[in-house]
Amino acid sequence: TSPKLKVDFNQSTGVAVMHMQNPPVNSLSLGFLTEFCIAVEKLEMDKSCRGLILTSSQPKVFSAGLDIMDMYGKSPEHCAEFWRAVQEMWLKLYSSNMVTIAAINGSSPAGGCLMSLTCDYRIMADNPRYSIGLNETQLGIVAPFWFKDTMINTVGHRTTEMALELGLLYSSSDALKIGLVDQLVPEDQVLATATKTVTKWLAIPDHARQITKSMMRKPTIDKLTSNREADIQFFVNFITKDSIQKSLGMYLEMLKKRKS
Numbered sequence: 001t002s003p004k005l006k007v008d009f010n011q012s013t014g015v016a017v018m019h020m021q022n023p024p025v026n027s028l029s030l031g032f033l034t035e036f037c038i039a040v041e042k043l044e045m046d047k048s049c050r051g052l053i054l055t056s057s058q059p060k061v062f063s064a065g066l067d068i069m070d071m072y073g074k075s076p077e078h079c080a081e082f083w084r085a086v087q088e089m090w091l092k093l094y095s096s097n098m099v100t101i102a103a104i105n106g107s108s109p110a111g112g113c114l115m116s117l118t119c120d121y122r123i124m125a126d127n128p129r130y131s132i133g134l135n136e137t138q139l140g141i142v143a144p145f146w147f148k149d150t151m152i153n154t155v156g157h158r159t160t161e162m163a164l165e166l167g168l169l170y171s172s173s174d175a176l177k178i179g180l181v182d183q184l185v186p187e188d189q190v191l192a193t194a195t196k197t198v199t200k201w202l203a204i205p206d207h208a209r210q211i212t213k214s215m216m217r218k219p220t221i222d223k224l225t226s227n228r229e230a231d232i233q234f235f236v237n238f239i240t241k242d243s244i245q246k247s248l249g250m251y252l253e254m255l256k257k258r259k260s
């Protein structure tokens, strides 16, 4: 178990609960993503682990998404390494053979929303203060095609088009309405409901469920795996542009001002 991640594996149920603990807001930094991918890989290799629940140890936030500091004022080499780690996180989760459940116990913008979308099922705390969505355009940046595809696969084309253009963050009840999450429960029941749900999914024969999951997701996954280096190059060129760096800087200022 690493400091940024607490993994509770229950041998008798075959279900692991992964608590993200990267204070203050579980931003997906290069360091965090590296640890995260190693931990998921370990569980994936362990034949006795059949289910994975993702949740947050931080109050009010599931994950604030990609760590902006890994994209702001960094060298092209750093940005490339960071982006490869983001790709890896998505590939590992979206193609996982395990039943994956997002227990979303707080806000989940951008990369946090993407992480949730890779799961088989999403349970969110019923709290109007918590929001979820792909808000990239609000930062002056553009959600990559595989973020977009993952959202389309979940909520459909029209809803995704509008959500991405406007960078919409949905309250938990609005997220349920559009199908961005599957179920709302009181905050103190998020994890218990996830545990119950994973049991239901695990009652289906593994091989049949896994082949079906792969059939649904493979075209989307192949699109990235066959274009990984080009996608990294595109990200690095985009994110290191002066105008984009300026947008990120303004967004960071806004985050700080909003606090007071």
Ligand code: CO8
Binding pocket: 024, 025, 027, 060, 061, 063, 064, 065, 066, 067, 068, 069, 107, 109, 110, 111, 112, 135, 136, 139, 141, 142, 143, 144, 235, 238, 239, 255, 256, 259
């Ligand atoms: N990265 C780095 N630092 C962050 C991030 C982040 N994503 N989010 C918050 N922080 C920092 C804040 O600046 C603040 O720092 P400090 O204490 O030094 O002032 C600290 O974390 C705590 O944040 P808040 O005070 O805002 O905490 P709250 O509990 O009030 O709010 C929220 C939590 C709702 C998560 C809020 O922090 C928030 O909205 N954060 C921004 C979330 C966001 O917009 N993330 C988008 C990241 S971009 C992404 O994930 C996909 C990019 C795809 C790139 C494609 C390019 C081609």
